Amino acid sequence: MKLPDAEALCQQLAAELRPRIGPKSAMVGLYTGGAWLAERLHAMLGLRTPLALMDIAFYRDDYAARGLKHDPKRTKIPFDVNGAELLLVDDVLYSGRTVRAAMNELFDYGRPASIALVVLADRGGRQLPICAQHVGARVEVPAGMRLTLQRADNGTLALVLESERAA
Amino acid sequence: MQRNPQLNANGELQHLLSIEGLPREILLQILDTAESFAGVTEREVKKVPLLRGKSVFNLFFEPSTRTRTTFEIAAKRLSADVINLNIAVSSATKGESLLDTVANLSAMQADIFVVRHASSGAPFLIARHVKPHEHVVNAGDGRHAHPTQGLLDLYTIRHYKKDFTRLVVAVVGDVLHSRVARSLIHGLTTLGVPEVRVIGPQTLMPLGVEGLGVRVFNDMRAGLKDCDVVVMLRLQNERMRGALLPSAQEFFKHYGLTEDKLAAARNDAIVMHPGPMNRGVEIDSTVADGPHSVILPQVTFGIAVRMAVMSIVAGN
Amino acid sequence: MRIHIRNARVVDPASGGDAVGDLYVADGRIAEEFARPDRVIDAKGLVLAPGFVDLAARLREPGFEYKATLESELDAALAGGVTSLACPPDTDPPLDEPGLVDMLRRRARALSRARVHPIGALTLKLEGQALTEMGQLTDAGCVAFSQGNAAMPDSQVLWRALQYASTFGYKVWLRAEDPALAKGGVAHDGEMATRLGLPGIPSFAETIALGTLIELVRATGARVHVCRLSSAGAVELVRRAKAEKLPLTCDVAIHHLHLSEMDLGYFDSQCRLEPPLRSQRDRDALARAAAEGVVDCLVSDHTPVDEDGKHLPFAEAEPGATGLELLLPLALKWGEAHKLPLAATLARITTEPAKILGLEASRLAVGAPADLALFDPRAAFRVAPQTLKSQGKNTPFLGYELAGRVRYTLVAGNVVYEA
Numbered sequence: 001m002k003l004p005d006a007e008a009l010c011q012q013l014a015a016e017l018r019p020r021i022g023p024k025s026a027m028v029g030l031y032t033g034g035a036w037l038a039e040r041l042h043a044m045l046g047l048r049t050p051l052a053l054m055d056i057a058f059y060r061d062d063y064a065a066r067g068l069k070h071d072p073k074r075t076k077i078p079f080d081v082n083g084a085e086l087l088l089v090d091d092v093l094y095s096g097r098t099v100r101a102a103m104n105e106l107f108d109y110g111r112p113a114s115i116a117l118v119v120l121a122d123r124g125g126r127q128l129p130i131c132a133q134h135v136g137a138r139v140e141v142p143a144g145m146r147l148t149l150q151r152a153d154n155g156t157l158a159l160v161l162e163s164e165r166a167a
Numbered sequence: 168m169q170r171n172p173q174l175n176a177n178g179e180l181q182h183l184l185s186i187e188g189l190p191r192e193i194l195l196q197i198l199d200t201a202e203s204f205a206g207v208t209e210r211e212v213k214k215v216p217l218l219r220g221k222s223v224f225n226l227f228f229e230p231s232t233r234t235r236t237t238f239e240i241a242a243k244r245l246s247a248d249v250i251n252l253n254i255a256v257s258s259a260t261k262g263e264s265l266l267d268t269v270a271n272l273s274a275m276q277a278d279i280f281v282v283r284h285a286s287s288g289a290p291f292l293i294a295r296h297v298k299p300h301e302h303v304v305n306a307g308d309g310r311h312a313h314p315t316q317g318l319l320d321l322y323t324i325r326h327y328k329k330d331f332t333r334l335v336v337a338v339v340g341d342v343l344h345s346r347v348a349r350s351l352i353h354g355l356t357t358l359g360v361p362e363v364r365v366i367g368p369q370t371l372m373p374l375g376v377e378g379l380g381v382r383v384f385n386d387m388r389a390g391l392k393d394c395d396v397v398v399m400l401r402l403q404n405e406r407m408r409g410a411l412l413p414s415a416q417e418f419f420k421h422y423g424l425t426e427d428k429l430a431a432a433r434n435d436a437i438v439m440h441p442g443p444m445n446r447g448v449e450i451d452s453t454v455a456d457g458p459h460s461v462i463l464p465q466v467t468f469g470i471a472v473r474m475a476v477m478s479i480v481a482g483n
Numbered sequence: 484m485r486i487h488i489r490n491a492r493v494v495d496p497a498s499g500g501d502a503v504g505d506l507y508v509a510d511g512r513i514a515e516e517f518a519r520p521d522r523v524i525d526a527k528g529l530v531l532a533p534g535f536v537d538l539a540a541r542l543r544e545p546g547f548e549y550k551a552t553l554e555s556e557l558d559a560a561l562a563g564g565v566t567s568l569a570c571p572p573d574t575d576p577p578l579d580e581p582g583l584v585d586m587l588r589r590r591a592r593a594l595s596r597a598r599v600h601p602i603g604a605l606t607l608k609l610e611g612q613a614l615t616e617m618g619q620l621t622d623a624g625c626v627a628f629s630q631g632n633a634a635m636p637d638s639q640v641l642w643r644a645l646q647y648a649s650t651f652g653y654k655v656w657l658r659a660e661d662p663a664l665a666k667g668g669v670a671h672d673g674e675m676a677t678r679l680g681l682p683g684i685p686s687f688a689e690t691i692a693l694g695t696l697i698e699l700v701r702a703t704g705a706r707v708h709v710c711r712l713s714s715a716g717a718v719e720l721v722r723r724a725k726a727e728k729l730p731l732t733c734d735v736a737i738h739h740l741h742l743s744e745m746d747l748g749y750f751d752s753q754c755r756l757e758p759p760l761r762s763q764r765d766r767d768a769l770a771r772a773a774a775e776g777v778v779d780c781l782v783s784d785h786t787p788v789d790e791d792g793k794h795l796p797f798a799e800a801e802p803g804a805t806g807l808e809l810l811l812p813l814a815l816k817w818g819e820a821h822k823l824p825l826a827a828t829l830a831r832i833t834t835e836p837a838k839i840l841g842l843e844a845s846r847l848a849v850g851a852p853a854d855l856a857l858f859d860p861r862a863a864f865r866v867a868p869q870t871l872k873s874q875g876k877n878t879p880f881l882g883y884e885l886a887g888r889v890r891y892t893l894v895a896g897n898v899v900y901e902a
Contacts, residue, residue, distance in 0.1 A: 055203065058215035058478070067179065067482025068217075070196055072203040108212035172749055187678065266794055286796030287680040288750030309798070311680030346680060373677040374685065 006149060006157040009120050009136030010037065014044040016134055017087070017118065021045055024085045024113060028052040030102055031073045033091030033149035036157060037120055041089060049084075052077040059101035081110030091149035093119040096130030121159060123147050172294050179483040182294045182303040183476050185312040187353040194357060198322050201468070201475035207244060208470070217478050218247035221278040225251045226268070227306070228284040233442065234306055234316075237466070238281050241473035247279070269293050277301055279477055287311035302480040304473075310344050316441050317350030319472040321358065323465050324396055327437050331358040337390055337432075338381075339366040339422060340400030340449055343373045343411075347441045348400055356380040366390035367422060370411045387422050394432040397459075398439045399424050399449045415448045425451040429459065437461045484521045484897065485509045491526035491857065496533070496830035497846035506531060508853040511896035515849055522898075526857055529890055532829050533845035534566025534597075534854035536836040538656075538734055539710065540785040540807055542599070544590070545583065546575025551787040551874040556807070557596035559873035561900035563783075563808040564856030564889035566597050569840060572604040573631030579604035579615045581623035588624045596899055598854070600626045600840060602656060605644050609633040614644055617653050626840055627654040627708065632757050632802075634662035642699055649705035654841075656708040659696055659717065660758065664688035669798045671713075671761040675744035681798060684759055690716040697724045700731060708839055709733040711784060713758035715768035722777050732839050733777075736784035737813040738804055740770045742879055752793045752800035753879040756784075773831060774821040780835040781817075783810040787875020805875035812887035813880075815860055825860075853896035862888035 026049040029038025035053045042051040057072035088102055099117060106112060117132040123141045141147045145161045152158065171188045175181040180193055207213055223242040225235050235251065242249045254268070263271075269280065279302045282290045287309030294303040307313040328334055336355055342348045342365050355363045356379070365376060366384045376383060384390030391397060402418060412418055424438065438450075438459045446452050455462060486508040493504045507514045540560065543551040560568055570587075572578035578587070584601050591599035603625030607613045610633075617628055628648060635641050635657070648655045665688045670676040672683025693709065697720060700707050712718060712735050724731045738756060743766045747754045754760055772778045786803025793800050810832060818828025833845040843852060863886045868876040892900035 057203070058217050063217055063482055068200065068478050071199055074203045074206055076206070104216070108214070109210050264791065264794070265796065284796065286798050288798075289796040291750045292752075292794070292796055309680050309796075310682075349678070349680060374672045374683060375674045375677050378674040378677065 003139065003159045003161065004121070004137040006120060006159045010040055010044070010157065013118060013120070013134055013136050014041055017041070017045060021047065022085060024083065025049065025087065026052065026079055026084045027087045027089060028054055028077070028102070028106065030088070030090045030098065031055045034089045036149065036151050037091055038089040040157065041118070050078045052079065054102060054105060056098060056101040056105055059105045061097055061101065075105070077109055081106060081112050084112045086112045086115045087118050088115050089118045091120050092147050093117070093122045093130070093132050093135075094125050096126045096128035099130050100128055120149060121147060172291060175483060180480055181483045182290075183314050183480060184290050184294060184303065184305045185353070186314045186317045186350045186357070187312070189357070191357055194318070194321070194354060197318055197472070197475050197479060198325060200479060201318075201322055201471040204244075204471040204474045205468075207474070208467075214244050214246050216246045218242065218245035218278075218481055221247045221481060222276060223247045223249050223279045223281060223477065224272055224277045225249065226254060226272070226280055226282045227252065228254045228282070228289070229307065231283055231306075234283065237469050238306060238473055241470050242279075242477060244470070245474055245478055247477070265289060265292065266296055269296065273298060273301060279304060279481055281306050283307045285309055304476055304480065307346055310346050310349070312350045313346040314350050315469070315473050315476055316347050317354045318476065319465060319469040320347075320351050320398065320439060320441070321354045322468045322472050323439060323461055324437075326464075326468065327461060328395060331355070331360050334360050334395045335362045335364070335393055336360055336396040336398065337364040337366055337394045338398045338400065339387070339390070339424065341371045341402050341406055342367055342376060342400065343371045344403070344406065345400050349379070351398060352379050352381055364390050364394070368412070371406070387428050388431045391428060391431040394436055396437055396439065397424065397429065397432055401441060401443065402445060402449050415445075419448055423447070423449055423451060424454050426453055426457070429454055439465060442466070485517065485519075486522045486524060486893075486896070486898070487520035488524045488526050488531060488857070491529055491531035493531045493847060494826050494829055495847040496826045496834045497848070499824075499826050500847075501824065501826050506847065506855075508855075508893065508896045511853055513847060513849050513851050513853050524857070524891060529857045529859055530825065531847070531855060531857050533833045533847060534856045534892065534894065535564045535810060535832045536840060536842065536845060537565045537568040537783050537785070537807065537810060537832070538780060538836045538839060539736070539782040540565070540568040540570055541573070541787065541803075542570050543787055544574065544587065550789050550792075553590055553594060555872065555874045556785070556787065557591065557594055557599075559785075559805075559807045559871070560597040561892045561894075562872045562889060562902070564811050564858055564892055565783075565807055566854035566856065566892060566894050567600065567837070567840065567842060568597055568807075569600045569602050569626065571631040572602050572629055573609060573633060577604045577609045577631070578602070578620075578625070579607050579609070581616070581619045584620055584623040584625055595894075595897075597894060600624070602627050602629045604628065605630050605655060606635070606640065611635040611637055611640055614647055617648065618651065621653065627656045629656040629710070630658070632658065634660070636662045638695060641695075642703070645699050645703040645705035645707070649703045652706070654706045654708060656710050657696060658710045658758065659689050659693035660684075661688045661692040664691065669755065669759070670747065671744045671759040673744055673762050675747055679747065679750060679797070686714040686716055686761060686765070689714050689758065690720060693717050693720050697729065697731065700724070700729050704730065706730040711736050711739070711758055711782075712769060712778060713739055713761050714765045718768050718772040718777060722772075725777065732779045734780045734782045734836070735769050735773055735778050737781050737806060737810060737817070738784070738879065739766060740773065740781070740817045741813060742766065746879060747797075750797040751879065752795065752797050753804065753877055753881065755797055755800045755802045756804060757802040770817060770821065773817070774823060779831075779839065781810070781814055781831045782836070783807050785873070785875070787873055788877045790876070793877050804878045805871060805873045806878070807873060808871055809866065809878065809880060809885065811858060811889065812885035815887045816885065853893055855891075855893040856889055857891040858887060858889045860887050862886060864888055
């Protein structure tokens with residue numbers, strides 16, 4: 001099945017977001033796919049507030065079953081969350097648990113004025129009442145497969161399907 | 168031969184008892200995880216919810232305020248509940264055996280036991296008898312091991328020196344009685360430090376210490392030559408008895424770290440100490456407070472490292 | 484009872500004989516062939532040997548009855564094929580009084596199991612200060628005098644004790660260990676103790692004390708048996724002393740023939756032993772010395788310890804291992820590894836210890852006491868608490884598969900054990 005062009009979706013999202021950028025706007029990208037996307041969007045939108053990158057490893061709800069994921073990255077939020085209008089950026093929206101964990105973590109840093117969710121692809125299958133304000137495309141994912149974002153050596157982004165069992 | 172009791176059937180860390188026997192990958196996992204915890208203290212809410220609802224029991228059979236406090240802070244930063252047991256004044260003095268004490272606590276739904284004990288091997292005995300969901304973290308057993316101290320020392324070295332494979336590290340002082348030294352030596356050799364030296368008098372060197380993969384020096388200046396890292400061990404007062412050393416002054420003369428002796432090391436050498444320091448015995452104040460010293464940062468790193476250890480074992 | 488044992492592989496260490504044949508028992512002794520036996524034992528596939536003689540088995544009475552009793556341990560002895568054993572004096576109270584020795588012998592005799600030969604205390608309360616009444620203790624049944632595992636710090640007292648014993652021809656059995664050098668130590672001072680952070684007992688604690696002991700034997704002429712050698716250095720000292728024809732003999736505990744400091748693993752308190760398990764080099768030297776005969780005999784050093792005594796951190800655990808039922812299989816394993824003929828292997832647990840005890844030599848000849856062991860050298864078993872009759876289930880060999888099971892044990896011509 002043919003997946004949408006991630007680069008094109010990026011352009012589309014940037015165009016959609018441009019009108020709503022204000023002085024209090026700040027962007028937070030979720031490792032790893034969301035971080036790549038956020039880096040791209042942050043540059044395209046010319047945001048003045050530096051980009052924040054977040055790892056939700058310590059806020060996941062499946063710690064009891066899976067333990068601590070290997071190689072957690074370090075969350076860096078180089079601005080004051082209090083009163084910020086946040087754009088939370090991730091590559092694929094699925095069950096909604098990642099976004100919930102991200103919001104829990106953000107609130108441990110302060111009280112934002114608002115959070116809008118920006119995703120490249122929404123594959124449905126929500127398990128929590130979460131929705132994205134800005135979606136690049138809706139994508140149907142066959143059973144047993146996973147939708148991920150990949151970045152080539154030259155920086156080009158692409159959506160790919162992988163088997164669930166691929167590590 | 169038995170399987171390493173620290174690792175579960177999947178090779179994951181379920182207890183932290185000793186650095187010896189842990190594969191490189193696990194040591195690096197702990198150091199990397201500690202790094203991601205390092206930023207937690209700079210936030211408004213200095214906690215992450217990983218161990219919320221879990222209980223950490225501090226079982227200190229040997230008194231210690233510093234180590235116990237850092238474990239308590241680390242556990243609370245992980246949102247765990249912490250219970251401190253001052254064993255010295257409780258059941259053990261009434262003659263209750265170590266295993267009975269643990270069994271009673273286990274009945275109170277413990278998740279992690281942080282244990283410090285005067286007898287080498289005590290945490291191994293405990294780990295053989297706890298329930299599957301209970302985890303043991305060794306906070307120091309006799310002379311054998313102090314793995315979280317070893318890990319925070321490794322973390323400190325990595326922080327300042329980056330690449331283990333190019334370093335000369337010297338450990339100075341009472342190696343014979345030091346669990347800190349043993350843990351650090353195992354960590355350094357596992358992570359590929361090409362030259363680990365121990366410096367001290369023959370009376371304070373264990374028999375066959377070369378078997379741990381170290382070079383022995385009795386002359387401090389020769390031992391410190393071109394070192395990148397100098398780790399000073401604490402000398403306890405009891406060591407003046409039993410004919411091991413004549414006096415603290417004599418020890419300081421030969422093995423106390425002064426600016427003059429430190430000059431033999433490299434210009435950018437760092438000086439470490441597990442604390443608490445005996446100023447004027449193992450280290451001179453000018454060095455302890457000087458530009459080479461990273462003794463205070465060690466303490467901060469210790470919290471992140473202990474957070475990493477507890478969150479890794481509790482999840483396995 | 485008149486017994487005819489048929490078709491056994493009869494191994495007689497005294498003569499070196501090893502052939503299939505029959506043996507007859509009557510009136511408590513080995514007899515000439517007779518017709519109409521009361522019992523016939525078909526011993527096809529079994530080895531018939533003199534009953535084993537163990538120079539060190541702790542029966543835990545008096546004083547330690549919660550660890551084990553005479554009944555349970557003498558049962559264990561018979562299950563192990565041991566028909567004569569010597570028990571060390573470190574009971575509570577120690578065997579330093581004729582009355583205690585007498586009571587012990589009577590209790591043991593009344594049980595009609597293995598023969599018990601008490602070793603008397605060399606000094607009062609084993610404190611290493613005042614001599615015991617060795618004459619009276621000998622009359623009560625002591626066959627030698629020892630300090631058990633207790634130290635003898637004052638070499639002046641040691642000298643006098645040896646002089647006194649030598650005067651009357653009493654034998655002295657001693658472990659060689661300098662108490663000051665061994666103080667606080669719980670493991671061999673070497674690579675393993677360094678890794679595990681355990682206080683160590685250096686090998687020279689043994690060799691220095693042994694040097695002193697040998698010098699005193701030279702000076703006094705006392706007959707000394709050195710107990711539980713643990714180091715290669717000690718083996719060399721004994722070799723030289725024997726070359727000089729000094730009246731010295733020695734033994735090694737079976738554990739030290741097979742295990743070393745490496746077996747401590749992750750602080751396995753089953754390996755907490757006195758003397759400690761030393762290096763692999765020491766172990767190999769002891770095993771070779773036993774094959775050469777520099778080490779005269781093997782002992783079990785049977786020491787039952789209850790579970791609570793072992794479920795402690797290594798340095799706090801009680802030292803000792805159970806061993807009566809493992810003496811045979813471990814001796815056979817050692818003998819096979821050194822390619823010794825079976826008669827030579829068994830000599831180390833029959834004729835040689837019998838000589839040291841001063842017993843009628845264990846031999847399979849007409850007229851000798853019928854203390855016999857019939858065993859299957861190929862029978863394998865797993866060492867587990869259920870397979871041990873001793874109350875002491877403490878052994879480093881738990882879980883091991885060993886070969887060598889006793890099927891019948893006879894003492895004074897009576898079948899006192901059969902499996």
